[in-house]
């Protein structure tokens with residue numbers, strides 16, 4: 108008998124189709140049962156919340172950052188401060204919360220595991236074992252190894268190097284001011300912050316502000332080709348070039364960082380005094396050498412790096428370079444934008460810099476180098492940065508629920524079983540919650556008032572998985588503001604998006620002027636590009652302030 112007879116083939120195909128449909132239906136039923144008794148927008152059995160979500164997304168600017176959608180869903184459907192979004196099969200069933208008490212339950216009181224979407228996102232920016240998505244013993248090992256690299260004393264010691272990078276940035280901004288040209292601020296702050304983080308993490312000069320650097324070019328390309336799952340643009344999922352470009356970029360990053368790591372390892376083997384340094388790269392090597400020598404009980408030199416260790420170290424250095432620049436660069440852009448729109452606050456921050464560094468901006472760099480502790484006196488500047496991070500937080504934590512783990516509505520006490528839910532404390536929602544009184548208003552003074560309730564303020568997340576680089580981010584943003592806000596007047600130039608100067612700048616931004624062009628009255632709304640960034644890279648013009656030297 109013919110094994111592959113037409114009848115048998117039809118039966119086989121039929122069985123596969125029916126099995127597939129049954130499996131689809133089983134999963135659909137399971138996901139719908141997760142969201143069945145939870146609050147959320149109007150829902151249907153077949154589409155879950157997809158239709159309700161789609162209506163909201165359609166009213167937003169085309170490439171708005173997904174983290175902003177949940178706020179609009181809440182407003183449009185009159186929901187409370189936590190609710191469910193069942194978007195299966197496009198994604199997992201999400202429990203969104205804007206409540207600090209609820210977030211506390213799964214980030215501080217109990218640190219739930221990161222959602223698999225985090226590892227998927229980090230795959231192309233870090234890789235296996237990276238600190239952001241690693242768990243358990245691997246995370247613990249790396250976090251405790253790297254913590255000393257972010258101690259206050261080490262960061263203060265790094266300040267002169269930061270000032271040198273900022274001086275290059277000031278020179279570039281001065282050139283723009285002299286030309287009076289139209290340019291995008293985000294690519295410039297990205298190159299500044301990536302040069303800073305490479306210095307802090309690898310003790311290495313990338314010089315990307317003034318020349319082309321392969322590592323930085325690979326990072327920028329990787330961000331543009333975004334990991335699947337970070338953007339809700341279906342067209343991106345079907346671009347056949349994506350996996351090839353991402354792999355190529357990963358190869359370039361690994362090759363570059365691998366070379367720096369190998370050189371450092373060789374240098375270290377040459378140094379007989381085993382000089383203790385606190386750059387992330389040195390801390391990684393110290394951990395390794397301790398492990399190897401501990402295991403063999405030997406004091407002799409270790410000639411070769413174990414390939415597994417080397418891959419883990421590269422993944423983590425890459426992660427630091429990514430996480431350390433992608434978020435801070437947009438924070439700096441937003442600082443300029445908010446200050447330019449609020450002249451009273453601009454005057455206040457300038458007055459603070461005058462009083463602490465003396466009246467000429469040129470003197471600030473040397474003053475900071477001489478005494479980095481001056482940065483601790485910048486109270487108003489700190490409040491401005493905090494307020495920028497409140498309104499425009501670049502990232503949130505995303506966790507996964509588990510069997511037997513419940514979180515609670517703090518008002519009603521309702522217990523929610525978290526199994527198979529994505530737990531998303533959306534920073535934008537927490538930061539624009541009614542708890543703040545005037546949530547959509549830029550008012551740095553709130554952070555100077557001890558009576559302000561800041562429990563919902565979580566730009567760096569909370570608990571053991573909070574941001575390891577938060578102090579560095581604050582320090583570098585303070586340095587850059589201290590060295591620039593008194594020299595230049597900044598003006599966002601969204602009205603000039605169609606200009607040839609921007610269209611031909613090779614930045615990759617789309618120059619999109621179709622459809623809705625603002626969110627919460629702000630044209631510089633966040634889009635998703637790596638982490639959340641100012642739309643169109645914040646086109647702007649700079650002018651040198653009249654009568655100011657330096």
Ligand code: HEM
Nearest residue numbers: 238239430431434435502504566567568572574575576580
């Ligand atoms: C304004 C700047 C920054 C913001 C808003 C920010 C925000 C965050 C947030 C929300 C998390 C938690 C992510 C999660 O739970 O999945 C995080 C984690 C992390 N951040 Fe930052 N970050 C900033 C700057 C930096 C810098 C400068 C560095 C590098 C030195 C850095 C390195 C990291 C790392 C390695 C983690 C993972 C920590 C862990 O899980 O142990 N970040 N950051």
